[in-house]
Amino acid sequence: MALRQVFAALLPCYARRKMPGRAKKTARRWFVRGRVQGVGFRYFAQRAANQLGLTGYARNLEDGRVEVYASGTEHELSDFAARLHRGPAHAQVSGVEEQPAEIRSFGSFVIEP
Numbered sequence: 001m002a003l004r005q006v007f008a009a010l011l012p013c014y015a016r017r018k019m020p021g022r023a024k025k026t027a028r029r030w031f032v033r034g035r036v037q038g039v040g041f042r043y044f045a046q047r048a049a050n051q052l053g054l055t056g057y058a059r060n061l062e063d064g065r066v067e068v069y070a071s072g073t074e075h076e077l078s079d080f081a082a083r084l085h086r087g088p089a090h091a092q093v094s095g096v097e098e099q100p101a102e103i104r105s106f107g108s109f110v111i112e113p
Contacts, residue, residue: 027056027071027101030084034094036066042111044088049109052076056104059112071103 032041042058045068049056054077056070070080087093 023073023075025071025103026074026077027069027103028077028081029099029101030068030081031061031097031099032066032068032084032087032093033064033096034087035090035092036087037064039090040088041066041091044091045084046109046111048080048083052080054080055106055109057106057110057112069101069104070109071101071106 037060042060045058045066049070052072054070054072056068058066058068061067068084070077072080081096081098085093085096
C-alpha cells in the first residue's frame with residue numbers, strides 16, 4: 001500500500017489535500033438566475049468553494065443574477081456546479097448558465113460587491 005493511501009485512510013483531510021501536478025486546473029463562470037439575491041447565495045457559494053478548495057469570486061449583477069467564477073480541477077468544478085444549481089435554503093434557482101473561463105489568479109474565494 002502506498003504511503004499516500006495509508007495517510008488517506010488514517011487522516012481524511014490528507015485524502016482531500018491537493019497534490020502538486022496531479023490534476024489540471026481549469027476555470028468556469030456561472031450566471032445564476034432566480035431568487036438568488038438577498039438570500040445568502042454569494043455566501044453559500046463562498047462556503048462551498050472553500051470546502052472544495054476553489055478560488056474565485058461571487059458577485060451580484062444589476063439584472064438580478066449572481067455571477068460566480070471559480071478555478072480548480074474538473075472534478076471540483078463539477079461538484080461546485082451541482083451545489084450552485086441547488087443553492088441555499090432560501091434561494092430559488094431557476095437556471096444556471098455555465099461558460100468556460102480563463103484561469104485567473106485569486107488567493108481565495110471572495111465575495112465582490
